[in-house]
Amino acid sequence: MQTSLTSALRDTDAGREADRILRTCVHCGFCTATCPTYQLLGDELDGPRGRIYQIKSLLEGEAPTRSVQTHLDRCLTCLNCMTTCPSGVQYDRLLATGRELVEEHVPRPLGERLLRRALRLIVPHPARFAPLVKLGQALRPVLPAALQAKLPAPGKIGKLPTRRHVRRVLMLKNCAEPTLTPAAVGAAIRVLDAAGIEVVHAGGGCCGAVSEHLAAGEEARGFMRRNIDAWWPHLAPDAAAPAEAIVVTASGCGAMVKDYGHHLAHDPAYAEKAARVSALARDPSELLGPDDLARLPSPFDRGVPYRIAFHPPCTLQHGQRLMGRVEGLLRDVGFELTPVRDAHSCCGSAGTYSILQGELSGQLRTRKLDALQQGAPVLIATANVGCQTHLAAAADVPVVHWLELFDPAPGVVPWPATAPPAGSP
Ligand code: SF4
Ligand code: SF4
Missing domain, CATH: 1.10.1060.10 (Alpha-helical ferredoxin)
Structure with missing residues (x-):
């Protein structure tokens, strides 16, 4: 061109x-x-x-x-x-x-300006976001239906492991996941622990994606620098017990952290550190191999259903280019993945898109749920908090993070009753 x-x-x-x-x-x-x-x-x-x-x-x-x-x-x-x-x-x-x-x-109409400003002021800040979500959950019965649909039921993180391991990773403590889907965060920490990997909590917070999507680039870079500062003592070449990776359980945030090197490439104080952070960022499916999952207690012994559908978030398949990776791990363990038409296509969540472009987002969700539920799965698994809550609000079956399927802690997720198909392991 x-x-x-x-x-x-x-x-x-x-x-x-x-x-x-x-x-x-x-x-x-x-x-x-x-x-x-x-x-x-x-x-x-x-x-x-x-x-x-x-x-x-x-x-x-x-x-x-x-x-x-x-x-x-x-x-x-x-x-x-x-x-x-x-x-x-x-x-x-x-x-x-x-x-x-x-x-x-281009100035925006007042309503749009206020909504976008509110999203930037609230969502990336757990100290503001979490109490508002909890208040909404408590008042759910009296809230308008549209708002009720956006609020997931309260979840719990469950008991976290305290064992030490030689293998250590940092974990991004992202802004929305601990509030909206705490069971996914707990599951990730417990599954890594069971696989012999210790999660070190090093601070930091929002990855910057909310601001980036709302065209506030400098604000996004501020979040990135804050995370790098918090993580660097564990990543620097001379760190006493260096972390081998930064694991990011929400694929949307993972795609963003993998791009820090690009976003800060022209910042002399951070370019090198950002490049190292990006190089160390991992989706859980890159850290946990089939052997790790095979060594964990069988999910099926805990009542986890065999017949599931998997929704690969765009940020996992197109952003991080990890197409088919989680699906492969799930099949290796014995899950039966139901066929999903147009698996490459977006569910309509897309960060704040479901709030800012409600109509288009709703149409995409309807299409996606038709496709996901066409094979009559007992539940839907995915890999990103946004997709999970967006789909769960309208799905006929539970929607979970795929790591929850392997969570060794009993009772954090109540599994729907199902019988294993004949010939399943
Ligand atoms: S497919 Fe690529 S090269 Fe072709 S129009 Fe689209 S962006 Fe351009
Ligand atoms: S909505 Fe269309 S243009 Fe935008 S990222 Fe997706 S495929 Fe590309």
Whole structure:
């Protein structure tokens, strides 16, 4: 793609990067076919190629408009288009640049401004987010149905292990998961402990994805720097007992931490540390191999159902490129995974998207649940807190983090009654 960036942008880091990315796009439109918003709306401007054109126009000096803002807002950042693209166009980076440019120049209506501000002020801060969620859960019966649907039932983290192990990892203490799905956090720590890996709590908090998705790049980088500062004593080459990895249980946050090196590449004080953090970030499925899971007590002895569906979050399959990894582990252990149509497609959760783009998000969830439930699974497993709570609000069966299937602690998750199929292990 030929480009002609404005002189103001041409010599900036962001401009140079955007120019390089734009030049890799060959306009083929393959990406459009797998874009969920194009499939729903049928408008080229709501597909990746159309969004790339709009961003290109902005970078070449066209005035940002409310219309462009709307089309960019409707993007889920699901990155399905990046998996489909044969030219390796780094759409996510282009989108972030385009969104920040539009955000700077196009004022939003008051309601939108307040909602986006509230999300940034509350969600990344557990000291604000957790009490509000707990209050909502206590008042659930008197809340409007739309709000009730967004609030998961209260969960519990369960008893955490205290054993020491030679193998040690840090764990991102993300902003939403401990409040919305504490059982997933507890399960992760217990499963790692059972596999001989100690989780070291080193502080830090939100990965920065909430701010990044809301086009607040500098705020996002602030969260990244805070995490790096908290983790560095355990990661520095001269650390007394260095952690071998940073495990991130929510795949959305995992994708973000794996990208810290990119986000802070131009920060002389943090670039090197950020690159090391990214290199050490791991999804649990990268730390736990089939042998680790096979050594754990069998989930089926605890009443965990065999017949399940797995929803691979976009951030796991397209963001972290771990396609089929969790599914393989589950099958190795003996789970029967029901067929799921269009498994590559987004469930509509997408961070704050389900709040900001409720209608599109709801349509995508309906499609996704039809696909997930077509094979009559007893439950649905996934790998990201956002997908889990979004799907659980409308699913006919329980939705859990896949690590909960292996949780050795009894009673943290009440499993639905089921009989193992004939011939199952
Ligand atoms: S990130 Fe997802 S929604 Fe956005 S353009 Fe790509 S495929 Fe479409
Ligand atoms: S598939 Fe890739 S190269 Fe083709 S239009 Fe989409 S982004 Fe451009």
